[in-house]
Amino acid sequence: xxxxxxxxxxxxxxxxxxxxxxxxxxxxxxxxxxxxxxxxxxxxxxxxxxxxxxxxxxxxxxxxxxxxxxxxxxxxxxxxxxxxxxxxxxxxxxxxxxxxxxxxxxxxxxxxxxxxxxxxxxxxxxxxxxxxxxxxxxxxxxxxxxxxxxxxxxxxxxxxxxxxxxxxxxxxxxxxxxxxxxxxxxxxxxxxxxxxxxxxxxxxxxxxxxxxxxxxxxxxxxxxxxxxxxxxxxxxxxxxxxxxxxxxxxxxxxxxxxxxxxxxxxxxxxxxxxxxxxxxxxxxxxxxxxxxxxxxxxxxxxxxxxxxxxxxxxxx
Amino acid sequence: xxxxxxxxxxxxxxxxxxxxxxxxxxxxxxxxxxxxxxxxxxxxxxxxxxxxxxxxxxxxxxxxxxxxxxxxxxxxxxxxxxxxxxxxxxxxxxxxxxxxxxxxxxxxxxxxxxxxxxxxxxxxxxxxxxxxxxxxxxxxxxxxxxxxx
Numbered sequence: 001x002x003x004x005x006x007x008x009x010x011x012x013x014x015x016x017x018x019x020x021x022x023x024x025x026x027x028x029x030x031x032x033x034x035x036x037x038x039x040x041x042x043x044x045x046x047x048x049x050x051x052x053x054x055x056x057x058x059x060x061x062x063x064x065x066x067x068x069x070x071x072x073x074x075x076x077x078x079x080x081x082x083x084x085x086x087x088x089x090x091x092x093x094x095x096x097x098x099x100x101x102x103x104x105x106x107x108x109x110x111x112x113x114x115x116x117x118x119x120x121x122x123x124x125x126x127x128x129x130x131x132x133x134x135x136x137x138x139x140x141x142x143x144x145x146x147x148x149x150x151x152x153x154x155x156x157x158x159x160x161x162x163x164x165x166x167x168x169x170x171x172x173x174x175x176x177x178x179x180x181x182x183x184x185x186x187x188x189x190x191x192x193x194x195x196x197x198x199x200x201x202x203x204x205x206x207x208x209x210x211x212x213x214x215x216x217x218x219x220x221x222x223x224x225x226x227x228x229x230x231x232x233x234x235x236x237x238x239x240x241x242x243x244x245x246x247x248x249x250x251x252x253x254x255x256x257x258x259x260x261x262x263x264x265x266x267x268x269x270x271x272x273x274x275x276x277x278x279x280x281x282x283x284x285x286x287x288x289x290x291x292x293x294x295x296x297x298x299x300x301x302x303x304x305x306x307x308x309x310x311x312x313x314x315x316x
Numbered sequence: 317x318x319x320x321x322x323x324x325x326x327x328x329x330x331x332x333x334x335x336x337x338x339x340x341x342x343x344x345x346x347x348x349x350x351x352x353x354x355x356x357x358x359x360x361x362x363x364x365x366x367x368x369x370x371x372x373x374x375x376x377x378x379x380x381x382x383x384x385x386x387x388x389x390x391x392x393x394x395x396x397x398x399x400x401x402x403x404x405x406x407x408x409x410x411x412x413x414x415x416x417x418x419x420x421x422x423x424x425x426x427x428x429x430x431x432x433x434x435x436x437x438x439x440x441x442x443x444x445x446x447x448x449x450x451x452x453x454x455x456x457x458x459x460x461x462x463x464x465x
Contacts, residue, residue: 031358040356044328047361053325054372057459059396061369128367216366224369224396 009087009097013263019086022267023236024048026243029271030203030279037283048236052229060225065125074120075223075230081112082237089244090171092255092262101165103151106245110147110200113234114140117209120227121219132218135290136209142297143199146192149305153189154180154249156312167248174252181250185315189308190250194277195301197242199293201235203278205285206293239278243270319463326372326398327456329361330448333371333395337388338420339378342438343405347375349441350448357445360452368394373451379407379414380422392428398458400451403430404444406437 009015027048035042044050062068088095088102088109118136121129155163157180158173170180180186199206210218220231247269255262288296336344350357351364365371368391380388392401406412408424424430431454434447 035356035358038353040353041359042356043358043361047329050325050329050361053322054329057322057326058372058398061394061396213366217370220370221367222369228370 010083013259014087014089014091016083016086018263019083019237019240020233022270023233023238023240024052025267026239026271026274027236030239030274030282033275033279034283037279048232052233052236055224055229055232056226058225058228060227061222063124063126063222066222067123067125070119070123071222072227074116074123075227075234077119078113078116078234079230079237081109081116082234082241085109085241086237086244088167089241090167090248090252091244091259091266092171092252094259094262095168095171102167103155103165106167107148107151110241111140111144113238116234117219117231120223120231121221124219124222126222128216128221129219131215132209132221135211135215136219138290138294139199139202139206139209142294143196143301146297146301146305147196147200149302149309150189150193150196150249153305153309153312154186156309157183157186170249171252175254179251179254185311186250186308188304188311190246192301192305192308193246193249194273195297195304197246197273197277198281199297200242201238201278204282205288207287208290208293211287239274240267240270243273246273323456323459323463326459327452329363330372330400330452330455331363331365331370332373332375332448333365333368334375334377335388335391337376337378337384337408337422337424338381338414339405339407343377343407346438346441347377347404347444350444355441355445357448360449362448362452368392369396371395371399372455373400373402373448375402375404375448376408376424377404378422379411379417379420380424380427382419382421385421385427389427398455398462400431400454400458401428402432402434402447402451404434404447405439406435409433409435412437 011017028045031047032042032045062071085106088097088106114136118133121133154170155165158164158170164170174180181190202210220228223231244266247266251269334347349355374392374395403409403424408422411420411422414420432447432451434443436443
């Protein structure tokens with residue numbers, strides 16, 4: 001019975017099915033809204049789902065220069081780690097697997113999709129993928145530091161004296177004291193987190209690693225068919241996970257208590273967060289250079305997060 | 317049911333890859349105009365792909381020069397099935413005013429099967445959108461035929 005519940009969690013509710021549907025829906029809203037901002041009609045809301053199913057039906061070509069097994073395994077590894085992450089992120093009050101230190105686990109699991117892209121790109125044996133993976137690595141280093149500091153700051157603010165690494169504790173604290181976004185000490189951290197989200201999912205001003213106009217989609221250059229479909233699904237799920245993580249860290253502590261309703265509300269909240277930090281920025285900005293991106297994340301975003309951390313220690 | 321879902325999606329999400337085989341850039345500009353807010357081909361799911369591996373529809377413009385012939389054939393081979401090849405403008409159809417030049421080896425149908433041909437020098441964006449929409453339907457048809465075999 002216990003194993004059955006765990007399989008249910010992994011495959012259906014906070015896991016594979018739910019986060020795929022939520023992710024593809026969010027990606028569809030994003031494309032539609034950006035199109036409307038540019039005075040276009042835009043693709044239908046289900047366009048990312050159409051793209052996904054179409055890619056499943058295409059021929060899969062493995063280049064002669066590629067390391068076959070790694071090339072085909074990389075997208076699966078990325079997707080699996082994201083599904084596990086989705087199970088760990090609580091839906092308001094409900095968390096499938098509560099742990100003592102799930103923040104640390106999420107931090108490690110979130111790096112695996114980027115590592116999977118690097119692995120797949122390196123295995124494809126294309127020079128464009130080589131440039132792409134080097135940029136992916138720089139982007140990863142750029143946003144990891146602010147993300148860690150944000151999680152530390154939130155952990156300190158919600159930790160009652162110590163630092164907590166448990167997401168369910170953070171949610172409980174917000175149930176007792178109101179959402180953390182209402183504490184002025186957390187405002188810089190929330191801003192930093194909003195800036196980490198577009199880099200983590202590789203959306204437009206920060207998509208140096210997948211720049212299709214310069215380096216032909218970087219690490220994904222040789223992928224076609226089902227493996228490419230899995231990569232596209234992974235990036236849609238990442239969109240859901242990062243925005244859900246933001247709502248868990250800063251906007252949590254309420255909810256109706258009925259899990260199905262909460263899940264719907266969470267997707268709506270995610271859509272609002274995504275409109276602010278992904279769609280708006282994507283419609284307005286041009287792509288950054290990789291060194292400017294790195295400098296921006298370490299000098300501005302990391303400092304914003306650090307201000308919050310210091311304030312959380314001083315004010316308590 | 318799953319198969320039908322894939323079949324229907326194939327017509328709704330055609331990704332374009334554009335090859336310039338010695339074109340004068342006129343047709344290329346018109347193709348880009350199709351993707352701009354005025355004509356907005358993205359409302360049918362069209363997207364410009366960065367690499368031939370991601371493409372469903374290959375759009376070829378230009379009369380196929382000696383320099384571009386080999387690259388054209390190699391690029392077309394890299395596109396995964398099912399694929400549709402669209403020739404854009406008069407050049408790939410008949411070599412247009414470049415016919416008889418020492419450096420022109422076209423027309424395009426010497427080297428590959430052309431599914432859809434959009435005529436004009438340069439074709440109107442409306443004509444290109446129509447051609448691409450037909451190509452998207454053809455894509456679905458090709459997938460169903462391949463499944464029957």
